[in-house]
Structure formats: structure tokens, C-alpha cells
Amino acid sequence: MTAPEPKQPISTVRVSARGQDYRVVKITGNLFVCTKANGSCCCGWDEKGRMPFANELWSDEWERRKIRHRLHLTFTGCLGPCIAGNNALLQLHGRSIWLKDLNSPELVASVFDFAQQLLDAGNVLPPPPALVGHVYERYLPPPAEEWFELVPTAPDSEDGLARLDPVCLMDVDPATAKHTVDYQGRVIAFCAPSCKKQFLSDPASFLVAFRGGD
Numbered sequence: 001m002t003a004p005e006p007k008q009p010i011s012t013v014r015v016s017a018r019g020q021d022y023r024v025v026k027i028t029g030n031l032f033v034c035t036k037a038n039g040s041c042c043c044g045w046d047e048k049g050r051m052p053f054a055n056e057l058w059s060d061e062w063e064r065r066k067i068r069h070r071l072h073l074t075f076t077g078c079l080g081p082c083i084a085g086n087n088a089l090l091q092l093h094g095r096s097i098w099l100k101d102l103n104s105p106e107l108v109a110s111v112f113d114f115a116q117q118l119l120d121a122g123n124v125l126p127p128p129p130a131l132v133g134h135v136y137e138r139y140l141p142p143p144a145e146e147w148f149e150l151v152p153t154a155p156d157s158e159d160g161l162a163r164l165d166p167v168c169l170m171d172v173d174p175a176t177a178k179h180t181v182d183y184q185g186r187v188i189a190f191c192a193p194s195c196k197k198q199f200l201s202d203p204a205s206f207l208v209a210f211r212g213g214d
């Protein structure tokens, strides 16, 4: 599958940790999926009437769509509402969208279809018919509609992008990286051989996010 053209190019924020400066990619959202492999007490448990699944059911779909630069995927332990599992939480455009009773593989694809729709729209939309019975409001509404910055954010310089592994988006210094590729006149650094291998399988699709769109 070809990566969709992003509305905005990738941008980064500079953060310091353990006394060093790093770049962290700014993303639009995160999908959290409660899984047995990560210590859930109900989700993914066949003996509790839930669809058993390997994490690949979700991660393969996520990788296939090449949306990593916009939506992060996290496997978690218990999210709380065990009785309604299998559960997932989609956080996008500042909104928390709770998903319940995801007990068929088709629903996993529907969750990603929905996430992709919201990403492309740049806004929150009502769920599609396939998910109407699976979305509910778990959080109380926020006290004010207004979003405010918790701490001042230092904008990163353009060269921040040159330090990103284009596959996993980790900050990797090209000067010291062990895994690199010369591609179209620039050195691209990778955190691991697996990222380098993935990049070489389809370089253009991994770099599209860095170019930005309209």
C-alpha cells in the first residue's frame, strides 16, 4: 500500500533526557490496544469469551497502512473497562475515542479505517456504521473546550529531521550511526538493521512524510 500524502510535513520537538538533547516526532495521535501479551486480565482471553489474538493482528494492519508518522500504536495491559473488552483507546486530534467489544478481525480493520479517515480529515468525525455499536464516551467532557499548552515548546530546527530514522522515527545521529544508507545524495541513518531493511524495500513511501503535502 502506498503511504498517503500527509497534510503537513513531519515536525519534531526538542527535549532533553539524561542530560542530552533529543528530537521527538510530533504526532497526531495514539492507538492503545489492551492485550493479553501485555498483562491484560480479560481482553484477548478466550476462556473469558473474548477474541484471542496475537499483537500482529493490529501491528500488521498498522504497518501496512504506513501511518506511523501520524499515529503511534501501543499495546497495553488493562485499560480499565474490562467487562466491555476487547478494548482499545484511540486518541486523535485531542479527543479520546473509546472502543469496546472488538471481537472480530474485521473490527480491527474498521478501527484503522476510522483512524485513517480522521487523520485525512484533520478533524474528529462520527464513527462509520461498522463501529457505531463499538464507540462510547468513557471520559467526562473536559472543563473547557480550549486546548492550552502545558509547557512552552521549543520549535526544532530544520536539521532535526536529518536525524530521524525514517522507518521508526527515532532520533539517530548520522555521524555515529552503525546502520546507514546513501540515498539521493544524503546519508540516512537507522537505529537497527531491521529498519534499514524495511526502508530499502520501499524508500519513497518512507520519505513521503518528510516532504509534506499541500
Ligand code: FES
Pocket: 034, 035, 040, 041, 042, 043, 077, 078, 079, 080, 081, 082, 083, 085, 087
Ligand atoms: S483487561 Fe482489557 S480493559 Fe481490562
